[in-house]
Amino acid sequence: MLLLNKFPAWLSAFTLLLLTQEPVSTSEVTACGVAVDPPANIEITDPGFLGYLSIHWTRPASLQNLTGCTVRYQLRYYDTYEERWRSVRTVKLTYAAQFDLEKSVKVRILTVLKCACTNGTEVQGEETEWVYTREPTGVAGSGIRDFHCVFYGKEYMECTWESGPVQPPNSQHYLYYWHKEMDETKECPEYIVLPEGRRGCRFPRESLLEFSNFNLCVNGSSPAGSLRTAYFSVEVQNHVKPAVVSSVHVSETAGGLKLDWSPPSGRVPEHCLEYEVESSTAMENGKEKQERMVFQNLVDTSYGLLRGVDSQKTCFRIRSKVNMYCADGGIWSDWSQTKCTVDKETRYIPAWKYLSLVGLLVIGIGILCLSLWILKKICIKKINKKDALYTLYKEKVNKTMPTILSPIFK
Numbered sequence: 001m002l003l004l005n006k007f008p009a010w011l012s013a014f015t016l017l018l019l020t021q022e023p024v025s026t027s028e029v030t031a032c033g034v035a036v037d038p039p040a041n042i043e044i045t046d047p048g049f050l051g052y053l054s055i056h057w058t059r060p061a062s063l064q065n066l067t068g069c070t071v072r073y074q075l076r077y078y079d080t081y082e083e084r085w086r087s088v089r090t091v092k093l094t095y096a097a098q099f100d101l102e103k104s105v106k107v108r109i110l111t112v113l114k115c116a117c118t119n120g121t122e123v124q125g126e127e128t129e130w131v132y133t134r135e136p137t138g139v140a141g142s143g144i145r146d147f148h149c150v151f152y153g154k155e156y157m158e159c160t161w162e163s164g165p166v167q168p169p170n171s172q173h174y175l176y177y178w179h180k181e182m183d184e185t186k187e188c189p190e191y192i193v194l195p196e197g198r199r200g201c202r203f204p205r206e207s208l209l210e211f212s213n214f215n216l217c218v219n220g221s222s223p224a225g226s227l228r229t230a231y232f233s234v235e236v237q238n239h240v241k242p243a244v245v246s247s248v249h250v251s252e253t254a255g256g257l258k259l260d261w262s263p264p265s266g267r268v269p270e271h272c273l274e275y276e277v278e279s280s281t282a283m284e285n286g287k288e289k290q291e292r293m294v295f296q297n298l299v300d301t302s303y304g305l306l307r308g309v310d311s312q313k314t315c316f317r318i319r320s321k322v323n324m325y326c327a328d329g330g331i332w333s334d335w336s337q338t339k340c341t342v343d344k345e346t347r348y349i350p351a352w353k354y355l356s357l358v359g360l361l362v363i364g365i366g367i368l369c370l371s372l373w374i375l376k377k378i379c380i381k382k383i384n385k386k387d388a389l390y391t392l393y394k395e396k397v398n399k400t401m402p403t404i405l406s407p408i409f410k
Ligand SMILES: *[C@@H]1O[C@H](CO)[C@@H](O)[C@H](O)[C@H]1NC(C)=O
Pocket: 061, 062, 063, 064, 065
């Protein structure tokens, strides 16, 4: 009853809707001359937190005056989300756990004694089990379906649903949520309204709490009666969908390719992202080769790879997800734009340009040589002419000049 006092009077409608059980039959197990009975006055109360239930009990009467012992309680409860029993041991007289209110609540509890008189060995009492199944209320088949939540870039979360197979006319849906830092449930801050009615809820980042149960329920009303309530519990950090990877850039390096991109916008820390790179390579034989590579924790958002000799053109696209170091789950982002290398055909064009350049050079040199040759020819001709003139001149001089002067003209 300890916890109950903490709740305001209006909550008493929710509390104690489960069960109280009278002390059970005396246990067969004894230690140090006393019966190791299961705990007494077990109560499961619902404070109205959409499945977060409190379990309380008291020390069994038989162990009330026991000294020199440690008394602990082993509580087991069925986790309907994970579909397995969970076990806890505590010296306290209360425990709170998350249950799916649409399913049976199953709890088992026993007393564990460890005393000097048992030489320090543990004695486990008998286990008792409580099962509680809540009778569903509301129009049968009117509970919503396909409920899922996506936490976009850790900036805001959207939870959406489809109406149940039976939808009474003029029905209205309501969503309520709660996490452990809230005193009470709150209604959806912003409904997503489609022509057929409310089909989702948008939560701003401030209304969310990570690494904790985030409980939701969708109920509804209609002139034909209330709709059946659906309960959910999520951990919001496992529903993150990063934004699209942007600025994908492919460049060619000596002997390979290099891929760069920018981390998605949003509030997901860079070290929390993993990337998947999908490459599709067009081969020279006309076939296409597809590959996918996942990178858990890249130091920087770039990746170098070899270029296949027979590859014609390679195209890449990238998507990202929260990695296992930061959450137990996540949703892949949408694919980035596709970016490709330059076509091999196109890549040869510069080579042709080089060839024509060499050709031009050859022709140029040819023209130069030719002009030089022509020039030479002309010069030789002129010299020949000069020689002829000289001979003529000499003859004339020889005739008119005295022989004494002749050496000057030689
Ligand atoms: C425990 O002790 C109290 C008084 O000290 C007594 O009244 C009570 O009967 C005892 N209970 C048991 C189970 O022995």
